[in-house]
Amino acid sequence: MATENPSRIAILGAGRMGRGIATSFALAGIESLLIDLRPRSDGDFARLRETAMAEIGDSVRFLAEAGLLDAAGVDNVLSRVAVVPVAQAPAAIGSCDVIFEGVPETLEAKASAFAVVCEAASPEAIIASTTSTIGADELAAMVTRPERFMNAHWLNPAHLVPLVEVSPATVTDQRQVDVLCDLLKGIGKVPVVCRSSPGYIxxxxxxxxxxxxxxxxxxxxxxxxxxxxxxxxxxxxxxxxxxxxxxxxxxxxxxxxxxxxxxxxxxxxxxxxxxxxxxxxxxxxxxxxxxxxxxxxxxxxxxxxxxxxxxxxxxxxxxxxxxxxxxxx
CATH class of the missing domain: 1.10.1040 (N-(1-d-carboxylethyl)-l-norvaline Dehydrogenase; domain 2)
Incomplete structure (x- = not known):
């Protein structure tokens, strides 16, 4: 896979931040897989998918109302987002060049998510947490290839706010930081790089x-x-x-x-x-x-x-x- 020109992005966690990140990449023409890692009944997952796609749809239609998209553009953007159930998570993760983790802000939730990622991800994939509280060094210890790991803190609403704060771990390969920053710039974001420190910038x-x-x-x-x-x-x-x-x-x-x-x-x-x-x-x-x-x-x-x-x-x-x-x- 060519991480420098990814065709598909995975976002683990289908909450507010995950939906915003998925919207950002879909708007830029990149397929986004919003992966739910919680075991759910078919009915519960269907409701989650409906809620997530409705929120993403509202965000995209707001841009259309502002004159930035037409009806066909809205449909095109929404077609680039898929909500994936936990049973399909390994295959979905393995198909992606860049993986963002956006599960709840607990070490237990992060460790569980990274266990799934490390089992399924391509060795060339970049893994980035979107945590707003936990340092990159602490999370890097949970990842099997920490040189490809970093934090990428987005600000809500993620599809509109340009800034993304990129915080590499001590062991992160600088080339991977550059690749992620270039990717973010390519979708219209403004990345800044900061040391792993509580609160970022x-x-x-x-x-x-x-x-x-x-x-x-x-x-x-x-x-x-x-x-x-x-x-x-x-x-x-x-x-x-x-x-x-x-x-x-x-x-x-x-x-x-x-x-x-x-x-x-x-x-x-x-x-x-x-x-x-x-x-x-x-x-x-x-x-x-x-x-x-x-x-x-x-x-x-x-x-x-x-x-x-x-x-x-x-x-x-x-x-x-x-x-x-x-x-x-």
Missing amino acids: VPRIQALAMNEAARMVEEGVASAEDIDTAVRVGFGFRFAILGLLEFIDWGGGDILHYASAHLSKNLDEHRFAAPDVIGRNMAEGRNGLRDGKGFYDYADTNVAAYRARRLGEFLAMLQHRQLMPSIKP
């Missing part, structure tokens, strides 16, 4: 942000509605254009240093303390754009053109969201 950042938002409601700082408005049209709006570290460089790392010191003193010493890298960057004159270096190196960057490009993207989003400020000539 997005869940770790968003856990802090969500807890702080809930804490502000608890403290009576603002209403839930006003906090969410602030996030939608302020916090989140800016970070859709500038990444968090890019934003530090844009404004200056020293600003974050002093703001963190103030919040630490007046709110919580540990929760708002800046990491050591912020202080080190200040001491080394790496405050960002104005110094020509920060988290990024701007030595060869036309800063004026870079600022204009980012601000142009910002204006385009303001116009798209109908949030442009009043401008009177």
Whole structure:
């Protein structure tokens, strides 16, 4: 099998994430086998298949309503998805080039799924867990060919959110990471690679942000509605254009240093303390754009053109969201 150009993808587990991943590949023209690993009666499996295909159908028809597909396109996409019962799982797994595991987040469930996979999969197949909580190294120990294993964390709704966080185990072959990333790029996803670490990138950042938002409601700082408005049209709006570290460089790392010191003193010493890298960057004159270096190196960057490009993207989003400020000539 040519993993670099797969003709068929397996997804173990027919839940919400599995359905979203199956939809993503089917939309890109790749056959997707949504494999149910739970023993069920014929009637129960028929109901599961009906529910799964109905949800996938709704997702695809929503895209058609948005003008991205016609009726024939909807039928074509849905024809590329099959829900497979556990009795047919070994044959289905063996026919696939890439296998995503999406069973419940328990070690027992993962171990059981990988036992089936390792027995049936082709030696050339890539195996990727979609776990959001368990490290790649821990799961790699459950796989007979760990050099072909990694985590691939999708964000819901998986068929729409571009990001996939790829987290290889210590023993993962870098060539396999490259192959999976190329596959994801080929279906329109944006993979990023991160070390096996709790929370990956997005869940770790968003856990802090969500807890702080809930804490502000608890403290009576603002209403839930006003906090969410602030996030939608302020916090989140800016970070859709500038990444968090890019934003530090844009404004200056020293600003974050002093703001963190103030919040630490007046709110919580540990929760708002800046990491050591912020202080080190200040001491080394790496405050960002104005110094020509920060988290990024701007030595060869036309800063004026870079600022204009980012601000142009910002204006385009303001116009798209109908949030442009009043401008009177």
